[in-house]
Amino acid sequence: MVKETSPVNLAFILILLCASNVFVCRGEWEPTWSSRAAEEAEAVAAIPCSGHGRAYLDGLILKGHEPVCECNPCYGGSDCSKLLSDCAANAGSGDPYFMEPFWMRHAAGSAILVSGWHRMGYSYSDGSYISQLLVEYIKKLHGIVGNAITEGKYIVFGSGSTQLLNAAVYALSPNSSMSPAKVVATAPYYPVYRTQTQFFNSRDFSYEGETSSWKNKTDKNSIFIEFVTSPNNPDGKLTKEVLEGPNVKSIYDRAYYWPHFTAIPSPADDDLMIFTISKLTGHAGSRFGWAIVKDEAVYEKMLTYMDMNTMGVSREAQLRALKLLDVALEGDGKEIFQFAYSTMRDRWIRLKEIISKTKRFSLQKISSQYCTFFKRDRDASPAYAWLKCERQQDNNCYEILEAAGINGREGSLYSADNRYVRLSLIRSQDDFEILINKLKILVSKE
Amino acid sequence: MVKETSPVNLAFILILLCASNVFVCRGEWEPTWSSRAAEEAEAVAAIPCSGHGRAYLDGLILKGHEPVCECNPCYGGSDCSKLLSDCAANAGSGDPYFMEPFWMRHAAGSAILVSGWHRMGYSYSDGSYISQLLVEYIKKLHGIVGNAITEGKYIVFGSGSTQLLNAAVYALSPNSSMSPAKVVATAPYYPVYRTQTQFFNSRDFSYEGETSSWKNKTDKNSIFIEFVTSPNNPDGKLTKEVLEGPNVKSIYDRAYYWPHFTAIPSPADDDLMIFTISKLTGHAGSRFGWAIVKDEAVYEKMLTYMDMNTMGVSREAQLRALKLLDVALEGDGKEIFQFAYSTMRDRWIRLKEIISKTKRFSLQKISSQYCTFFKRDRDASPAYAWLKCERQQDNNCYEILEAAGINGREGSLYSADNRYVRLSLIRSQDDFEILINKLKILVSKE
Numbered sequence: 001m002v003k004e005t006s007p008v009n010l011a012f013i014l015i016l017l018c019a020s021n022v023f024v025c026r027g028e029w030e031p032t033w034s035s036r037a038a039e040e041a042e043a044v045a046a047i048p049c050s051g052h053g054r055a056y057l058d059g060l061i062l063k064g065h066e067p068v069c070e071c072n073p074c075y076g077g078s079d080c081s082k083l084l085s086d087c088a089a090n091a092g093s094g095d096p097y098f099m100e101p102f103w104m105r106h107a108a109g110s111a112i113l114v115s116g117w118h119r120m121g122y123s124y125s126d127g128s129y130i131s132q133l134l135v136e137y138i139k140k141l142h143g144i145v146g147n148a149i150t151e152g153k154y155i156v157f158g159s160g161s162t163q164l165l166n167a168a169v170y171a172l173s174p175n176s177s178m179s180p181a182k183v184v185a186t187a188p189y190y191p192v193y194r195t196q197t198q199f200f201n202s203r204d205f206s207y208e209g210e211t212s213s214w215k216n217k218t219d220k221n222s223i224f225i226e227f228v229t230s231p232n233n234p235d236g237k238l239t240k241e242v243l244e245g246p247n248v249k250s251i252y253d254r255a256y257y258w259p260h261f262t263a264i265p266s267p268a269d270d271d272l273m274i275f276t277i278s279k280l281t282g283h284a285g286s287r288f289g290w291a292i293v294k295d296e297a298v299y300e301k302m303l304t305y306m307d308m309n310t311m312g313v314s315r316e317a318q319l320r321a322l323k324l325l326d327v328a329l330e331g332d333g334k335e336i337f338q339f340a341y342s343t344m345r346d347r348w349i350r351l352k353e354i355i356s357k358t359k360r361f362s363l364q365k366i367s368s369q370y371c372t373f374f375k376r377d378r379d380a381s382p383a384y385a386w387l388k389c390e391r392q393q394d395n396n397c398y399e400i401l402e403a404a405g406i407n408g409r410e411g412s413l414y415s416a417d418n419r420y421v422r423l424s425l426i427r428s429q430d431d432f433e434i435l436i437n438k439l440k441i442l443v444s445k446e
Numbered sequence: 447m448v449k450e451t452s453p454v455n456l457a458f459i460l461i462l463l464c465a466s467n468v469f470v471c472r473g474e475w476e477p478t479w480s481s482r483a484a485e486e487a488e489a490v491a492a493i494p495c496s497g498h499g500r501a502y503l504d505g506l507i508l509k510g511h512e513p514v515c516e517c518n519p520c521y522g523g524s525d526c527s528k529l530l531s532d533c534a535a536n537a538g539s540g541d542p543y544f545m546e547p548f549w550m551r552h553a554a555g556s557a558i559l560v561s562g563w564h565r566m567g568y569s570y571s572d573g574s575y576i577s578q579l580l581v582e583y584i585k586k587l588h589g590i591v592g593n594a595i596t597e598g599k600y601i602v603f604g605s606g607s608t609q610l611l612n613a614a615v616y617a618l619s620p621n622s623s624m625s626p627a628k629v630v631a632t633a634p635y636y637p638v639y640r641t642q643t644q645f646f647n648s649r650d651f652s653y654e655g656e657t658s659s660w661k662n663k664t665d666k667n668s669i670f671i672e673f674v675t676s677p678n679n680p681d682g683k684l685t686k687e688v689l690e691g692p693n694v695k696s697i698y699d700r701a702y703y704w705p706h707f708t709a710i711p712s713p714a715d716d717d718l719m720i721f722t723i724s725k726l727t728g729h730a731g732s733r734f735g736w737a738i739v740k741d742e743a744v745y746e747k748m749l750t751y752m753d754m755n756t757m758g759v760s761r762e763a764q765l766r767a768l769k770l771l772d773v774a775l776e777g778d779g780k781e782i783f784q785f786a787y788s789t790m791r792d793r794w795i796r797l798k799e800i801i802s803k804t805k806r807f808s809l810q811k812i813s814s815q816y817c818t819f820f821k822r823d824r825d826a827s828p829a830y831a832w833l834k835c836e837r838q839q840d841n842n843c844y845e846i847l848e849a850a851g852i853n854g855r856e857g858s859l860y861s862a863d864n865r866y867v868r869l870s871l872i873r874s875q876d877d878f879e880i881l882i883n884k885l886k887i888l889v890s891k892e
Contacts, residue, residue: 031477031484033491033553038480041559045479056565057558058765068569095567104560108480110505113487113765115772116549117556117730118503121541125516131504149447155823159756160604166755192754199754286759287566305821307782308645309612309755310605315731318764319504320560327562 026091034113034312041111052430053080057093069162073432088405089435090427094233094383097428098347101281102339107325112319117316124203130157136277137325138290144333146372147257149269153292155308156301157313161255161276161289164302165227167309168291170302172225172249173204173302182289185227188234188386190253190412193227210415211242218245225325227272230252231262233244234422236382238262255289260340261383263369271295277384279426281324281336286317337373344381344403347432349424351385354436358443362388383425397421405441406435461468463553480559487557488491499526500546500875510717514545518876535881540679543617543874545728545791548785555773558765565761575758576603583771584721584736588713590779593703595715599738600745602752603759607701607722607735611673612642613755614718614737617747618671618695619650628654631673633681634687634700634832634860639673641874656861657688664691674716675699678710680860680868681810682828684708701725701735706786709815709830717741725829725872726769727782732763785818790827793871793878797831804889808834843867850888852881 031038040057047055053071071080074087103110124131125356134157139150158164173181183205185193197207200212208214211226218224228250230239240249252270256262259282276289293299306312328336366380387408389397396418398410424430477716479482486503493501498607499517520533543690550554568598570577579639600676604610631639643653654660657672664670670827674683674696698716702708702725722735739745752758758762774782801809812826833854842864844856857866 021753028483029486029488034484034488034557034559036479036554037557037559038477038484039475041561042475042477042480045561054563057560058579058761058768059571066660093568095569097566100566101564103566105561108482111480111483111559113480113483113557114503115487115557116770117546118499120543120546120549120728122539122730124504124543130559133504160761162754163756169489177678184506196754200646202629203647221656282566284568287756287758287760308608308642309608310733312733314605314760314763315504316766317760320762322504324562399589402636 001209003027008382037113038377044110047106048079049073050079051100052080052083052163072428073428074434077180080316086405087434088407089400089438090407090431091406091423091425092282092433093423094176094279095293096278096282096426097283097431098343098426100428101338102336103282103324106327107379109180109330110323112323113131114316118319122311129306130155131315131318131322134318134325137322137329140329140332142292143324144329145264145337146267147259147264148275148292149267150292153294154296155316156293156299158286158289158291158306159357160278160284161253161274162192162196162276162287162413163306163309164289164291165192165251165253166200167305168251168274168301169204169225170299171298172272173202174221174223175204178246179222181205181223181225183225183227184211184214184243184254185229185415185438186239188232188411188416188420189227190233191413191415193436194415206269215242218243220247222247224248226250227253229255231256231382232434233385234416234420235366235386236261236366236380236384238265256383257310258340259337259371260344261376261381263371264373266367268370272298277321278323281321281328284322284326284341287314288317288318288321292352294443295446305341314446341374341378341381345379348379348381350436351425351439354385354439360389360391360394360443360446362390383424383426385421385425386410387421389419389421401442403436404412406442450808460719468485482761483559490554494525496521496531505528509726518874520880521876528792532851533880534848534853536877537831537854537869537871538854539879540725540730540870540872542724542872543730543877544613544789544872545786547726548782549665549770552773552879556769558769560765564765568717568757575752575763576601577761577768579766579769580764580832583768583775586775587771588738590775591705591710591783593705593710594700594719594721594738595713596738598738599741602737602739602745602748604720604735605756605759605763606724606730606732607699608638608642608733609722609752609755610720610735610737611638611647611697612646613751614720614744615643615651615749616648616671616673616751617744618697618718619648620669621650625668626664627651627669627671627830628660629671629673630654630657630689631861632657632685634857634862634866635719636675636679637859637861640861650742661688663688664694666693666812668693669695672696673699675701676714677702677828678730680830680855680862681832682811682812682826682830684709684711699889704786705783705817705819706790707827709817709824710819711815712818715798722783723767725768727767727774728872729766729770734759734763734767783796784869787820787824787827790829790871791825792828794825796882797871797885800885800889801833804836804892806835806840806889806892808836829870831871833869835865835867841865847888851884852888 044057046056049069052068052075059068073090074084076082080244117322123322135155135434142148142150183197226243228240228241252273254273271294280283364386368377371378393399398421408421411418489500490503498521505514515526519536522528569764581601588594588596629643672687672689674687694794698719700719701722701732717740719738724730810832814823817824840846844867854867854869857864
């Protein structure tokens with residue numbers, strides 16, 4: 001039968017078939033060595049987990065291992081379709097899964113294929129451990145958002161903001177011949193400032209408690225290092241340093257200073273600011289953060305810390321960050337922020353609505369404020385609810401919530417009163433819905 | 447003309463075309479969202495750099511940026527085809543590019559495609575920061591090689607062995623209420639042990655110099671932490687701890703204890719051993735290492751250090767390590783070691799041949815030894831040459847070599863005499879050939 005078709009006919013058929021997209025034609029690009037990796041990744045992504053879980057590549061590639069759904073909290077079964085009864089809402093850790101739908105939507109643009117020989121050496125071509133291309137992307141993004149001034153400043157990378165917090169403390173502390181720097185923070189504050197400073201137990205610095213207890217008590221004999229988190233974790237407030245004087249240095253933790261979580265009144269221009277991809281794109285697992293540093297000597301000390309501690313940040317994490325920021329910068333660079341803000345705002349509105357029905361609990365007040373990024377007043381959309389138990393007898397708010405099937409984090413972790421609990425609002429939609437349901441029941445029981 | 451072909455004919459043609467592999471047919475797997483990433487990676491890999499350089503994905507993806515070859519030392523031009531004159535041999539850093547050809551050969555198996563939503567959260571499904579699948583792979587590899595006993599032991603990950611060295615010092619040091627642990631090492635030794643311990647300047651430990659000066663001087667009042675590198679960096683010798691007593695703890699840096707670099711006389715069974723992927727697969731840039739720990743309390747302390755310092759190791763780095771070890775474990779798991787050993791052995795033979803022609807220089811002696819992995823006596827194949835200038839007047843060997851266009855690392859960096867220089871033998875074949883050429887000229891000038 002084939003003989004009936006002349007070579008000319010055959011060529012014509014091929015052209016038609018190519019054009020009709022029934023076949024991929026040679027001449028267009030076709031994968032060779034990359035196809036196995038691509039196929040593996042797509043096979044894993046196609047595993048159905050009922051929208052309540054996810055299968056990952058590193059649960060699959062061991063020969064003989066079957067793909068496995070990792071279910072969201074309170075879901076079970078091999079395909080995560082089973083809603084578990086008597087399951088407490090997970091509102092504890094700040095795993096930023098709220099951004100996951102954005103990345104599913106940008107599947108093609110955000111994927112990276114890493115060859116076996118990608119960046120085997122220690123250094124980039126300039127001899128550093130820092131991708132200058134990624135530095136450019138970061139500066140560009142800050143420029144679009146208008147949340148930080150990067151011109152004339154230095155950028156250093158860390159394995160998450162975690163590593164940079166301590167690098168900054170080391171860099172700002174005096175030599176060991178002087179008395180140790182006094183590290184302080186204002187409650188309620190992110191506990192890592194204290195635990196990390198105490199853990200490393202350096203002769204160069206020590207944790208000295210509440211900032212307020214040192215107000216008007218700074219002197220020339222000690223360097224003070226004040227942690228400032230703005231917006232604050234846990235309560236979302238925009239804050240400023242409290243201490244004043246020539247011996248006071250501030251470390252501004254700017255993890256949450258993105259349109260996702262706060263109005264951006266003006267670009268931050270602090271001497272030392274720390275950001276993390278975790279709360280920007282939602283990739284906590286990548287362990288990638290950056291510090292923007294004004295003073296060259298401080299920058300050099302932070303680089304030395306990074307060399308001594310880990311010889312820089314994983315080149316795979318830097319590559320991934322580059323690709324994620326590439327997507328964030330697409331078009332006018334606003335889509336990711338519109339997605340993140342609208343998600344967080346909706347969650348806050350729903351939460352506020354429930355809490356407004358009771359006098360037993362209250363939430364932090366965050367007023368609507370003009371945002372230079374959105375060019376309008378915008379509603380609150382904090383990363384965490386800082387919930388207070390208002391009844392006198394409810395002096396352990398964590399236990400009250402726990403009894404109602406809600407796991408938050410107790411106020412004392414943040415050096416605050418246990419009348420407060422932090423509830424994470426940046427987790428998956430599943431976790432948020434379960435939280436909302438449990439709160440509704442709790443409030444309706446009154 | 448198409449009308450001449452009946453539907454039956456068309457179907458038959460399709461089957462033939464599919465079978466003839468001219469087209470990829472639907473029904474076989476075809477990439478969807480992964481194809482852009484795959485195409486980008488293959489396009490970068492296809493950039494011709496004349497075999498003297500490499501283009502990387504993170505030099506390309508910025509829009510408007512052209513792909514760029516990053517040339518090996520002493521090569522230049524847009525495609526790295528130009529051998530630069532008056533260019534010194536780079537025998538300095540331990541960038542393990544000697545493994546690159548292995549990964550080019552295993553392109554399909556070693557590639558990973560990372561989706562935009564891969565492991566966004568902090569934890570694996572067991573709540574830890576450590577991929578248990580990767581732990582399994584590591585144990586399996588040690589089992590095949592027979593270089594370390596992992597049964598009944600704990601494994602903790604770090605951002606390269608760098609981070610684990612300091613984590614181990616913290617974990618082995620007493621609480622701050624006791625006197626600080628004394629950290630010691632035996633020259634010639636890897637300088638990071640000293641610089642890191644001094645840099646972090648903890649109240650819990652201090653660097654106390656040469657191990658030998660504390661022999662028979664350990665007492666009950668202090669904990670001693672002895673760094674043991676076996677095989678040793680720089681000289682490749684198999685070593686053991688020197689100090690004895692109940693207060694002495696050893697950190698065994700086992701980075702080079704692979705068939706690449708040494709005979710494996712028996713599986714190492716030390717209390718605390720540190721390995722790194724850098725010197726196993728050659729991926730220094732990934733910043734991935736692991737410690738094998740006997741004592742549970744020490745393991746827990748190291749985990750705490752990792753949490754406090756960086757909240758674990760980048761999940762991308764862990765995924766990459768998993769894939770690389772997957773390739774290493776293929777078949778009988780011997781190919782990677784045969785490749786690495788044969789490369790390093792050939793290099794050592796060529797180097798020895800040149801140095802044997804002169805009395806001005808000498809190399810460390812490493813005798814042939816029975817290897818339980820290869821099940822035979824095997825030749826030396828160290829990672830570094832520990833070259834000595836034998837002439838009395840040549841008391842700065844680094845300068846002698848530098849004048850001859852060879853950049854090594856001076857002995858004093860390793861707390862040894864400057865009659866010694868470390869020459870890295872694990873860099874690219876280009877670097878090694880230039881080194882050999884410069885040495886030939888130097889030796890022939892006598």
